[in-house]
Amino acid sequence: MFTPSSNDVRRFFCEAFRKQRAGEVLTPMDAIAADWIVQHPEYHDELLDAEEAVARDYSVEGGRANPFLHLSMHLSITEQVSIDQPRGIKAAHDLLAARIGAHEAHHQIMECLGETIWTSQRTGLPPDQEAYVECVRMRAGR
Structure with missing residues (x-):
């Protein structure tokens, strides 16, 4: 399994941006990153x-x-939504995106994801996927 360092991640985003600006061929992951950049x-x-x-x-x-x-x-959120993992995240995302737009939906989901990760780190338990998806659903229902 590949586990990139923070330096690898930084270089990846910088390189995707460089390629996009230069009009070079992008890998699928580069293209997704460049879209967000x-x-x-x-x-x-x-x-x-x-x-x-x-x-x-x-x-x-x-x-x-x-x-x-x-x-x-x-x-991460793009990948989760594309494969519906955790189960239900795609539907929750789609509801939220329909209400506030895809980009802002991602920002709202980031809040839920950050809270889920923080809770997991604090408790030493695996991330609560159901609570994460429910957090997104609650934001979609506002």
């Missing part, structure tokens, strides 16, 4: 230099939002 112009400057991106500090104490975490969550 295009929707986040506020991150473009930070994606221009991979070595600088690797060196940056995005700690909470640094007070800077981590564009690589944000974009990675978009990719």
